[in-house]
Amino acid sequence: MKILLGCDTYPTDVNGAARFAERLSIGLVGRGHEVHVAAPSTTGPVGVEERDGVVVHRIRSLRYPLHEEFRISPPWSTKPEVASLVRALRPDVVHAQAHFIVGRYVCRSAHEQGIPLVATNHFMPENLTDQLPIPVPGVLGRLASRLAWRDLRRVFGDAQVVTAPTPRATELLAASAGIPDALPISCGIDAAPYAKAALNATPSSVPTILFVGRLDQEKRVGELIDAVAALPDSLPVQLEIVGDGTMREQWKAQVQQRGISDRTVFRGFISEEELLAAYGRCDVFCMPGIAELQSLVTLEAMAAGKPVVAADAMALPHLVHPGRNGWLYTPGDIGELTLRLSTLLSDAELRHRMGLASQEIVRSHDLEATLDRFEGLYREAITAAPANRRHAA
Numbered sequence: 001m002k003i004l005l006g007c008d009t010y011p012t013d014v015n016g017a018a019r020f021a022e023r024l025s026i027g028l029v030g031r032g033h034e035v036h037v038a039a040p041s042t043t044g045p046v047g048v049e050e051r052d053g054v055v056v057h058r059i060r061s062l063r064y065p066l067h068e069e070f071r072i073s074p075p076w077s078t079k080p081e082v083a084s085l086v087r088a089l090r091p092d093v094v095h096a097q098a099h100f101i102v103g104r105y106v107c108r109s110a111h112e113q114g115i116p117l118v119a120t121n122h123f124m125p126e127n128l129t130d131q132l133p134i135p136v137p138g139v140l141g142r143l144a145s146r147l148a149w150r151d152l153r154r155v156f157g158d159a160q161v162v163t164a165p166t167p168r169a170t171e172l173l174a175a176s177a178g179i180p181d182a183l184p185i186s187c188g189i190d191a192a193p194y195a196k197a198a199l200n201a202t203p204s205s206v207p208t209i210l211f212v213g214r215l216d217q218e219k220r221v222g223e224l225i226d227a228v229a230a231l232p233d234s235l236p237v238q239l240e241i242v243g244d245g246t247m248r249e250q251w252k253a254q255v256q257q258r259g260i261s262d263r264t265v266f267r268g269f270i271s272e273e274e275l276l277a278a279y280g281r282c283d284v285f286c287m288p289g290i291a292e293l294q295s296l297v298t299l300e301a302m303a304a305g306k307p308v309v310a311a312d313a314m315a316l317p318h319l320v321h322p323g324r325n326g327w328l329y330t331p332g333d334i335g336e337l338t339l340r341l342s343t344l345l346s347d348a349e350l351r352h353r354m355g356l357a358s359q360e361i362v363r364s365h366d367l368e369a370t371l372d373r374f375e376g377l378y379r380e381a382i383t384a385a386p387a388n389r390r391h392a393a
Contacts, residue, residue, distance in 0.1 A: 001378055002034045004091040006106025008098040010039035014269055015214055016296040017122040020187040021097050027371045029053040036089055038082060038102055040073045057085055059102055073101050083109045091115060093378045099155035111158040116381035119159040121173060123152065124291045149176040160381040165294035166315040187294050188370030191362050194279055194303035201280030206236040207345045210282035212297040213289065215245030220288040222254055227337040229258035237345055239264040242278055279304040283351055284344050290331050292316050302362045307354035309340045325357035
């Protein structure tokens with residue numbers, strides 16, 4: 001098949017949606033498909049590049065003023081660029097990864113040109129409101145959320161099928177966007193590199209807690225910092241924070257204020273090889289984020305055989321089974337988070353047992369199964385589309 005993915009974020013961007021789109025694209029190329037990606041330019045101008053066999057068409061973009069690493073494609077240039085690209089490629093199927101700007105016009109062009117459309121949602125309103133320069137009051141926040149979900153329903157309304165990464169994410173689509181029949185399909189993971197990294201890792205001299213992700217408000221890393229500061233002085237610990245974002249300097253200042261600078265390392269963005277090493281050497285993974293529709297980094301830590309302490313929010317309970325491979329805690333309850341971390345840091349045997357359980361749970365998220373599901377959906381969408389629409393000029 002010739003497949004076009006429409007993405008509002010794609011590597012070199014560093015986030016879960018971008019990593020999923022890349023893994024899906026590369027996996028499909030590995031199965032013999034011709035895969036194209038439409039995504040914002042990393043530098044501004046349009047361009048075409050090849051990444052691991054995937055042809056990436058970079059759409060004109062501007063720097064997002066509130067986030068130094070993020071770029072957006074303006075609607076006035078994106079609409080004609082995407083329409084022209086879809087017309088030139090004539091893909092067998094289009095797979096939209098977002099309903100924002102590139103995703104929106106990929107969906108519209110697929111509909112107008114009679115091309116089968118599959119859509120996947122990675123969005124939650126918190127992903128946007130937490131990027132605004134001022135807090136959004138409760139009433140306005142709820143209104144903005146309703147409008148955002150309504151917009152998603154409009155954009156994805158022409159798709160033959162809509163998917164989301166977990167059952168909780170599909171429930172959210174039904175309740176908030178009025179899309180009742182979305183399919184839960186895991187983002188998937190190739191567990192082997194993470195398991196290998198754990199086997200080859202040199203253990204840290206003291207137990208290490210790892211966080212990986214964007215340093216933005218919805219990730220709640222400040223709660224993890226407070227919990228580490230509250231751990232008993234008799235319990236040696238190192239906190240390793242991988243990632244970057246708008247809250248970096250504020251959380252660095254919080255580490256200083258809590259007196260744990262000697263136990264905390266901010267690593268920023270790191271290479272894939274360095275990330276594997278970080279998963280391998282850590283003892284506990286913590287995800288305090290409250291807006292996770294799946295959390296690829298949590299899957300990666302589990303694949304490395306690590307116990308997880310995570311917020312009892314959104315889709316994280318699909319991954320963390322309390323007492324089996326880690327613990328959930330009530331978001332905002334620093335005392336509970338401190339207790340869960342302390343319990344694991346004090347018991348190496350418990351960490352080992354829960355780490356093995358993490359690897360067992362990850363087996364149900366195998367990337368090959370995810371590729372199977374999407375291949376099947378593409379073929380079903382192509383077969384179901386009327387022939388006169390599939391071949392519309």
